[in-house]
Amino acid sequence: MVDRAEPSEIFQALEADDPARVGAYELVARLGVGGMGKVYLSYTPAGRPVAIKVIRIELADDSEFRRRFHQEVTAAQRVHGLYTAPVIDSDTEVSQPWLATAFVPGPTLASAVARHGALPVPTVLLLTAGVAEALQAVHAAGLVHRDLKPSNVLLASDGPRVIDFGIARAADATSLTGTGVAVGTPAFMAPEQAAGRELGPATDVFALGQVATYAAKGAPAYGEGSSHAVLYRIVHEEPDLTAVPEALRPLLTRCLAKEPGERPSLAEVVDMCRAASGDSRLRRSEDWLPGIVAADITRHQAVPVQPAAGHPATVPVPPSPAHHAPTMSAVRLDASPLPPQGPPTHPRSAHPAQQVGHPYGGHLPGDAPGMTPPDGMAPGSVAPGNRRQNRGILVAAGVLGTLLLTAGGCAALLNTFDSKDSTTSGQNSAKGGGSTTRATPKLPRPKPVSYPSVQLPDGYHLEFADDPLQPRDSNYDDLYASCDVSWGCTLGSYDTKLVLLNNAEKGSLDTCRATTRYTDRIDQKQLSRGSQICVRTESGHIALLTYKGASAESDPSRYLTFDVKVWRNAVDPT
Structure with a gap:
């Protein structure tokens, strides 16, 4: 993955199958696309940028998903924390349900570590304490995040923000999961999640330990490789903390305990961060991030210009975008024994923690299965005759004033989306708003x-x-x-x-x-x-x-x- 994805890749031109409006929101740019749907940039009437997540029609057609999605969105709107990106609007009754969240300008933790490497101990302690406080707010609303990972943690100038809390549960028992897809990112799952057992607040504590380990060493706590191999290590082996600074090991060891009952509470996590920092108040200054990471925030603030009524948004033409590879897809998990090892790691693959580009501007919701927002992946060689070319984002000039990619961008805000193709016209109806459909180009029909x-x-x-x-x-x-x-x-x-x-x-x-x-x-x-x-x-x-x-x-x-x-x-x- 570890392509150095630039913020300009975050704000993508609307394509033929994208709606022009969702509810009362006029869409300005596409922020990402993947397993659960597409994410767009829009603005409130007063001019604040928001991220609009539109659910895939296949999921929306599943009655159990729709029921759970309504429940989870309602609960998510009760989450009020300084370290969370709030859900501010939604419509779960239309043909394609959607929700709107605050747009947070800043890279994801996955993107920051992929671009600049492991973070210093003081930053990791402030990050861990902030995420712990965010999870306290999530749990207080009766939710379990279930998919906490580096791509769901945004790095803002005043501290981290946790996104996509609880929404993953909506897709956890749909008819689609029975056909090979399950919710969650393998490298950051807890043992009970990998085994298909009941989840609770302690599940998020384990994931927090994995996220903090990733921030401190630049790699997942249980290594890389196939999903089976990583999950086997999570269930049966101890985390690799050899590259983690000594000051962080007691905290991370407790968070990564195999048994949920042996993990600390979130309040204890905050106390341990205070003790390790030597600052009982964990004071967070403007320079809580290393300078090179903080510089990314400035670039993430260059959001496209809000369009006037009836006019498309316009943004500066960016340089050629960097190579992007899709995030790891979601995988099916069950309680059957896990293999002792997986197949050799693909030379071009990267662990899901490093999938860099969340489709939401500064924030993204949860790889899926990659979208993941999707994080960038380093390209590699391929066999002759099967040369792959990852095309940069194409800019459609001249269509309704053309929306171009910006030179600035933000990592994404809801769940990472990895799947980009669609052969049907996209349409979204919303509260008080109609649907918009655009024609798609005719595809070739080669001989099989x-x-x-x-x-x-x-x-x-x-x-x-x-x-x-x-x-x-x-x-x-x-x-x-x-x-x-x-x-x-x-x-x-x-x-x-x-x-x-x-x-x-x-x-x-x-x-x-x-x-x-x-x-x-x-x-x-x-x-x-x-x-x-x-x-x-x-x-x-x-x-x-x-x-x-x-x-x-x-x-x-x-x-x-x-x-x-x-x-x-x-x-x-x-």
Whole structure:
């Protein structure tokens, strides 16, 4: 990830499928897009910038999600803390529910650490105490954050801000989670969350320990690698605190206790921060952040100009944007045993903590599954014939005055959004406001190429640009298999988007283009003969995999077998 994403990438031009208004809010720029929806920049009537989060239509169509979303938004509006970004407006009854939160100009902790490295001890103590106080306000409203991570912590000039509190629970039991998607970021989950047990305030304390560790050492407490491997370490192993300054270790060790009852209360966390700092009042000055990080805040304050009635917003043309890679997608978790290790780390992958770019200006809500707001990832080499080009954000000049990217930007405010594509016109109705629809360009319909009975062995991968399609063992690229005797095989990806179709969906090019409930991992136990999986690569290829079975226990090799159909160059490259 660790691309040095510039703030100018935060404010993106509205595209054809973006609404012009949401409720009473005229939209100015897109701040991010991903697993739960899209986030936009707007203004209140008095001119204060706000972040508008619009929920994906697939989630909005789920009655259980809608019910929970209403409950969580209502509870979130009761959260009043100095270290939280408040929810100021919402409409949960329209076809695509939305909520508005205060816009906080400042980078996410994920972005700051990815760009500048670990933070000094005094900053980490002030950060930890501030986040602890924010969580106290969240818990007082009857919520558990459930997805606290560096990309959900914003660094403002007067202290941290916690965002996206409680909202993750709304998607935790929808019909979509049963098809391979679960809420939460693996590297920052608590053991009870990884095992599917009941969550409580102590779950957030564990996540706070992980966030503080990340700030202090520049890496997650339980290392990097596949989701399975990281979750196994969280449940069964001790955190790696060797690179953490000695003054912070007692605090972090207690927060990262395996048993919830052994973790400190949030009040105790604040007291321990005071004791470690030697300042009983933990005085927070204007220079609580290192100068190089504080400088980012100034750049994040360059929000696009609020448009006059009937006119588009305009912003300065920024330099060419830096490379961006998607955030890690959400993964399905359950109480089954976790593998002792995962597949080798992809050379181009980065741990989810470093996913840099939250779609909300200064703040972003929660990777999903990457959007995550999405954090930047360092590019790497790829095999010839499958060269990937991550396009910079395209600026559509001349359409209704054109909204251009700003030279300044902010890290995002609600949950990180990683999924960017949509083949249907976007529309949002809102309180007192109509919906706006824009036409989408016609996509090509390439001729499919079929590959019957492709066997994908453990440790091998497929690249869908290859013809003929043959498993490779040189590198993990579009789709890989990772198998273990005790827990079976898993299909995984790093930059590729996977969707396990349900029984009501017919596998086709149109289906694979339209469905957006992405994941980066599908377990063998979720498959039965005839199950179909849509695969969408960064290069713009779409594949449909039809599951035929797996190797027998007596077979010396472990593998999965699929009939594969590939439409090459079926969508624009990511």
